[in-house]
Amino acid sequence: MKSLSLIPWMLLEKLINELLARDPGSLQRRQKLVGKSLRFDIKELPFELTVSIDEYGLRLTTVSEGETDCWLQTELGVLPELSDSSNLTRLIKAGKLDIEGDPMLAQQLVALIKELDIDWEAELEAKIGAVPAHWLSQIWRKSRQQVADSLQQSQRWATGVLIDEKKILPARIEFEQHKQQLQQLRAKIERLERQLREDS
Structure with missing residues (x-):
């Protein structure tokens, strides 16, 4: 027992x-x-985490005894993907998720946390006043947008380096051409095999 x-x-x-x-x-x-x-058996954690839900909220425990409605074995980075049911089959086939019980419960729990919609500006306003709260909220929005823009630029740069300059990854058109050449080669081999069988 963890x-x-x-x-x-x-x-x-x-x-x-x-x-x-x-x-x-x-x-x-x-x-x-x-x-x-x-119950969650997370790869990065040395224990199992059990989440129980009652009318007052969520209850967390690391005691792994007793029955649960759903048991999952996965990685921390996979948890946000569980809210979309279309990801489950892909994650299971990729060996990133093992699940027993009702998978809908896991999706609903992840969505409960992931879809939190909190008016942080109003929360700050109650603590520090309207003007400072608005000022801090504006800074947060701008910094978050700057981080998102930087990530997009980095992704475009990395893609350009890997495909255009270093030729590490094939461009889509190169991949399609290579696939077509393989298909043509396979067809030639099959024709030669048929001719050999007919001649023999």
Whole structure:
């Protein structure tokens, strides 16, 4: 049985439930999960994490005893992808996900957290006042956009280097040409094999 000190999980549980309380829409999403429990065996963690949902919020524990409605073995980076049901088959085939029980519960739980919609400006305004809150929100939006723009530029640069300059990755047209050449070669081989069988 994998287990760990309760203190960090109590703090994380408190944080998650406070965030859920700040999103009015989360109550409806949480209602679908009330009374359910899910166990996560995450590759990067040395323990299993059990999440139970009741009318008051989420409960976290590292004690892995007892039955659960859904058990998942996966990686941290895969968790956000679980909210889209179209990803499940691909992840299972790729060996990145093993699941027992109702997979819909995992999707609903991930969506509950992933779709949090909190008015941070209003939260800040209640703490520090309207003007500073608006100023901080503007800075956050600009910095987030700058990070997104930088990531896009880096991706375009890397693609250009790999395809155009270093020729590490084939361009799409080169790939299609190579595929066509292979098909033609296969057809020639099949014709030669038929001729050899006929001659013999």
